[in-house]
Amino acid sequence: MLSCKELVANSSDYLDAQLSLRERIAVRTHLTICWKCRRFIRQMRLTQAVLRKLPDTAIPELEALATRLAEQRKAF
Numbered sequence: 001m002l003s004c005k006e007l008v009a010n011s012s013d014y015l016d017a018q019l020s021l022r023e024r025i026a027v028r029t030h031l032t033i034c035w036k037c038r039r040f041i042r043q044m045r046l047t048q049a050v051l052r053k054l055p056d057t058a059i060p061e062l063e064a065l066a067t068r069l070a071e072q073r074k075a076f
């Protein structure tokens, strides 16, 4: 069983569909039982979607969001 820490470590690869089938199943299984990680993945996905629509210039609000997400990662 994947720990929350492992899930967070794999989250970027998961969102970029870079994981092997086995790893993907492990992540999905964890997500079905862990609402914290579900929320985390949802936020990551949202952030990625927003970032993709933006030009390369940095935006203070997003910087703050990224920092907040990074802090949440540490809390795991």
Ligand SMILES: [Zn+2]
Binding pocket: 003, 004, 007, 030, 034, 036, 037
């Ligand atoms: Zn978890």
